[in-house]
Amino acid sequence: MTTALFVALQTGLLDTLLAPMYGFLEFWYWLLTQLYYVTGLELISPQYKFMHRAILVGLCIGVMAPLIGTFLVHRQLALIGDALAHTAFAGVAVGLFLNGVLSLGVSPYLTAVVVAVIAALLIELISEATDAYNDVSMAIVLSTGFALGTVLISLNAGGLAVGINQYLFGNLSTVSAENAAILLVLFAIIVGTVALTRNQLLYVTFDETAAAVSGLSVTWYNRVMVMLTALVVVGAMQIMGVILVAAMLVVPVAGAAQVSRSFNESLLVSVVLAQLAVLLGIGVSYYGEATAGGVIVLVAVGIYVVTIFVGKLQARVREDTAPELGSIDAGDTPGSD
Template sequence: MSRGLVTPLQTGPLELLLAPLYWFLQLWSGFVYWIGQMTGFELLQYGFMHRAILVGLCIGVMAPLIGTFLVHRQLALIGDALAHTGFAGVAVGLFLNAVLDLGVSPYLTAVVVAMIAALFIELISEATDAYNDVSMAIVLSTGFALGTTLISINAGGLAVGVNQFLFGNLATVSQDSAAILLALFVIVIGVVGLTRNQLLYVTFDETAAAVSGISVSWYNRIMVMLTAMVVVGAMQIMGVILVAAMLVVPVAGASQVSRSFNESLLVSVVLAELAVILGIAVSYYAEATAGGVIVLIAVTVYSLAVVVGKLQSRLVADSNPEMGSIEAGEID
């Protein structure tokens, strides 16, 4: 059953702020339902699938957009660290709801906790001169330990439904969580659009960027916070365990067939969207976990991209044969 338009009498300040996004969700649901009526696809007849598809489409853009920068900066594993701290954020939200009856969305607390954790990854690296993988390991362990501790307390049935956050679930993409995802999508796209040149400079040459007056540490923090937003948004259908794959696998596949950064970015988005759409459809009809199916399809697409990349390289080599050596006797 669709949700009505948000009014001041129905909701609190957060939902009033997200009111335009609720309105957009209604328009989207009507549009997808109409497509379902025209095509006869059963999965397009249900409201939860409308939200799941929209969330998947947004993830298919956000994840490779940020993942392309991360892969080139050799930070591919940061997604795992922030996913586990995002799980801790979910546990914090569930705990607060159970103990204080706040009624806050667990995904909102996950965003806050994951962004704080992202900043700690950078601060630990800067303060201790430790490698990034060390700070990521510390934050990952701390985040998951906090989450499991709060879950084990089991205040008010806290452990109920945890699997949906670990493995993702199409049916549990609520109107509130979809609206939060849309807000994160707008923020991520907007910030990357405004800071793209600086992020590129810092990604490929931090030293030169610092010499030119760019605050490298500031843009590093922006990148990890954007990553936290993407990870929490993708956690809805991918789950904590698999969410990092969407940051890395499409980008890795695109790098096999692309010749420039911009081309790699575009191709990675196409590959991610292909994996998401096929994954959601297959998981619905096969009654399988969406996150697992999406990742399996993404890895399959990556394998095909590797083959295509090898064929491209061979064709280029064949079309540009090396000049044979000139024998001394051939020179007059």
Template structure:
């Protein structure tokens, strides 16, 4: 708990309120578990895991929908790897100066700086480019690896937790960090939904309409950084981007409107997280990997549903072949 001493000093009231809420959530789940005889709901860490999972399954597809439909899925991966550098910075600082800052806090800071850097580079070069994104990705990961190797001994276990995620280590403090990230991300998206949608659909038209496109791109990149760090606790650096992409790709198979796509991707992600966490508890597998496998299975199901659906649509409306159809 010393880790958050600084944070607590500034924001002790909301912090205590959140703590109370999380305890309350825990009690509720424990009761439900006792009543229905669900064994895994006896443990506080599982309460935390389900809460964190549910929040991740809202904000990851929320941001992911905007990213995927701009062909920017890779940015999540790049930021996750730079977030790993942020974790390393946190561990390094703690080991060197004996402080107790949560590595997730430093991860958020570093990832957001990286997000801004990626945006500014793309503004200058006038394109998101695979190569520069790949360079940012590897630089982040390499930096993390090197920083961690400075702290020899005792840290190996800690790294695994960040690389692959871990259900059992989701502390109450980490839950609070995630809740704060969740609130910020959802509020910003609610506030700028229209602008983000316009920019996602047609950047040039959005610029002509007077929207400050670079500004919204920066906002989007920063939100991505927050989501990635938030989801890292369970998913781990390596698999976190999957939560941004897989449910969204699944939803796109059958959704007609953008709102439908958003909603469907959140629902698919919730299913993946709930089933994934339960399975990983039952079979003692790693949570991140299990969740992603469930998500991919759902995606395959969605592809099949989408195929059947589009067959029906084709039959109904005798859909156009581009070069004919007297349309108007």
């Protein structure tokens, strides 16, 4: 009776929270259906609503991942995505285990959010309590999280190991309406938080000492950043999978750094590159019947290679157009008369 009551309360509360997002999903279905009638693209056919959801999730990831990844790369925390992805996998295993043993009906992505956020805070706490470098705390949390996930899977409670590949490698066809709605909530939280705290995060990213002297709580903003990273990782895991999710935090940002001259420009370019990688990757994976996460990452890496050449070309053009010091005539300077 207690379990049944918990399931009813959990389901009712979740449906209430996600109701606006379900409404947006209906609008999204209608929008892509209209686009299908105009373009005739099979990819967005009204018959394939799972592809509609996958495209929406991909577009959200294309904004969230580079938005947070830009701060992480500049802070030399690129590997934190890997650590949190593995702990998010443990969160999925916890959800599947609870469903198998207690029949709670909890979404594995919700348990992944909780476990990933806890892991993100643990990374910061271990660094603060032990004075260990961030990479040490990340390695500890990564190993612990993945070990927990593998142990729960090995128990095979209620067929736990069945379908686990979708969480490891991602799958376009398994993006349910509920998971898409959860992703939209995460998207709103991430973008809203960055919009409100952008200046503080930027200050802490480039000069922690000066930020602390100015009165900012560096510890608090560090924790905000790792928690936002955890939310991005869980959201992207739906189509990228645990193994590849960290790539979207780093690769588009690395590409943008090759052709950008400022932080703001790098942020904007990284979002554009990520969107391009996601849309091309989803299209190629659909028509080529390949794993979406892998294709998206390969496309992103291909774009990164192109940006290297573009960056080199830009640097050469600037060198060629820069005036030589010896070409300035002393007679043209003030006071030369």
